[in-house]
Amino acid sequence: MICLLHAWLLEGSGSNLWTRSIITALAKRGETVHLVCQENHPDRYEAIGEAYRHKLSGAVEQTFKRDTPFSGNCILHQPEIGSTLPVFVRDKYEEFENVVPMMELNDADIELYIERNVAVVRRIVADNDITAIHANHAVLMPVVAQRVSRETGIPFTIMPHGSDIEYAVKKDERFKHYASSALVDCARVFTIGKEMRDRMTTVFSELPNIQSKFVELHLGVDTSQFDPLSHEKRAQEIALLEKALDGSPRAAVGEYESKLPDADLEEKLRKVKWIDDPVLLFTGRLISAKGIQHVVEAMPKLLEEVPDLRLIIVGHGPLRGPLQSRIRELVIPEDKVIFTGYLTHRELRFLFPCCDVGVFPSMVREAGPLVFLESLASGCFPLGTYFAGMAASIDAVTKDLPPEVGETMKLGVETTTEDLVRQVPRALRIAPQYKEELARIAREHYDWVSVARTFRSELDSL
Numbered sequence: 001m002i003c004l005l006h007a008w009l010l011e012g013s014g015s016n017l018w019t020r021s022i023i024t025a026l027a028k029r030g031e032t033v034h035l036v037c038q039e040n041h042p043d044r045y046e047a048i049g050e051a052y053r054h055k056l057s058g059a060v061e062q063t064f065k066r067d068t069p070f071s072g073n074c075i076l077h078q079p080e081i082g083s084t085l086p087v088f089v090r091d092k093y094e095e096f097e098n099v100v101p102m103m104e105l106n107d108a109d110i111e112l113y114i115e116r117n118v119a120v121v122r123r124i125v126a127d128n129d130i131t132a133i134h135a136n137h138a139v140l141m142p143v144v145a146q147r148v149s150r151e152t153g154i155p156f157t158i159m160p161h162g163s164d165i166e167y168a169v170k171k172d173e174r175f176k177h178y179a180s181s182a183l184v185d186c187a188r189v190f191t192i193g194k195e196m197r198d199r200m201t202t203v204f205s206e207l208p209n210i211q212s213k214f215v216e217l218h219l220g221v222d223t224s225q226f227d228p229l230s231h232e233k234r235a236q237e238i239a240l241l242e243k244a245l246d247g248s249p250r251a252a253v254g255e256y257e258s259k260l261p262d263a264d265l266e267e268k269l270r271k272v273k274w275i276d277d278p279v280l281l282f283t284g285r286l287i288s289a290k291g292i293q294h295v296v297e298a299m300p301k302l303l304e305e306v307p308d309l310r311l312i313i314v315g316h317g318p319l320r321g322p323l324q325s326r327i328r329e330l331v332i333p334e335d336k337v338i339f340t341g342y343l344t345h346r347e348l349r350f351l352f353p354c355c356d357v358g359v360f361p362s363m364v365r366e367a368g369p370l371v372f373l374e375s376l377a378s379g380c381f382p383l384g385t386y387f388a389g390m391a392a393s394i395d396a397v398t399k400d401l402p403p404e405v406g407e408t409m410k411l412g413v414e415t416t417t418e419d420l421v422r423q424v425p426r427a428l429r430i431a432p433q434y435k436e437e438l439a440r441i442a443r444e445h446y447d448w449v450s451v452a453r454t455f456r457s458e459l460d461s462l
Helices: 015-028 107-127 143-152 162-169 173-185 195-204 233-247 267-269 292-305 318-330 345-354 370-377 388-398 403-409 416-445 448-460
Strands: 001-007 032-036 048-054 060-065 071-078 084-087 098-101 132-136 156-159 188-191 215-217 278-284 310-314 337-341 357-360 381-385
Touching: 001 015, 001 143, 015 032, 015 071, 015 132, 015 292, 015 448, 032 107, 048 107, 060 084, 071 107, 071 357, 084 107, 084 143, 107 143, 132 448, 143 156, 143 173, 156 173, 162 173, 162 195, 188 195, 188 448, 195 215, 195 388, 215 345, 233 345, 267 337, 278 292, 278 345, 292 310, 292 318, 292 416, 310 345, 318 337, 345 370, 357 416, 370 388, 370 416, 381 388, 381 403, 381 416, 388 403, 403 416
Parallel strands: 001 032, 001 132, 032 071, 048 071, 084 098, 132 156, 156 188, 188 215, 278 310, 278 357, 310 337, 357 381
Antiparallel strands: 048 060
């Protein structure tokens, strides 16, 4: 039985998406997995059949129980850790008053956070037949796994995701030390492609044996959630999106940091002519590191070539206000750029197939952009900055396709705006003929169930 350690929530992208996808795939395979994280809404994730709150007093309260639609089951354990939540990048989380980049915490606060998680994992291990522990990121969950492993002898594995390296390990020697120590003791290091392997060997060059622990575990996509659509069926899919949004809390006007959809989202989406309008999609945190500013800068010239183009921007973050100001400065018609606010995958599964081209122009080295695979599975032609994990994804997906497909997907890191102006119209032209083929590649090679099979097999072999 597996105990999986994840420090934060299940909603959103990156490691959150990886975690909820793996627990769902494992449940589909009939596995029982114990998950330690801070998710407050277990009812939103169909793989979760039970949830427990571990109090600081030591008491354990069952907060949720139901049958899952799968032969397996995920049991959620939420440690009570106080009001402080260490993160890599400053953000807002419900139920935490003090969400702080971990570099700003003193040593005592970091140790307190680690030990409170250790106490919970120690109890899970004692009460269940746990045979392996897996920890997401290079810090701080691997430290929790390491300490429990030293006490119990249960082997543990680590999976770096990228943000841990860039925003903690590289910036603070304390986290470099924590990560290095855990890497020495762990049994396996799961890596997402060559870029992550290279990054790990560079950052941890003082650990010469680390390469012997690497096991590649590529990213996946739940292909059952995404299907390519004809333009004629897109309005029906948007109706399903509206139904998914029905009754959900909404962000107040100007509240750009809220993880909520805009109050007038349905009204904005209804202005799109889904049968006729070409639609460009960006989804991600609205920060400069994600490159959304380059998409906005490219819009005036894109509209000269594709007058009916609509840009849909999904996400929340501090850059939204400046982006809206820049749109006014560039005299881009308001109805050509639609901000949705924050959407979860419950809504994105309906929006992705209604878009023709997805743009993911990240300015930072990402281990593997999951949105790229979701775009593929939806038949939405993806474009991304050609470096790090995105380059590996583009190369892997297009190796057996005509050269024009791979070349069209590539955006330069230094020439992103200019490349968007050139590549988006080309992508819109060729997207229809490759829609079904891209979705087929996603189904056959990148479904999460196959990823979970490899993951579980490696844990069994420890």
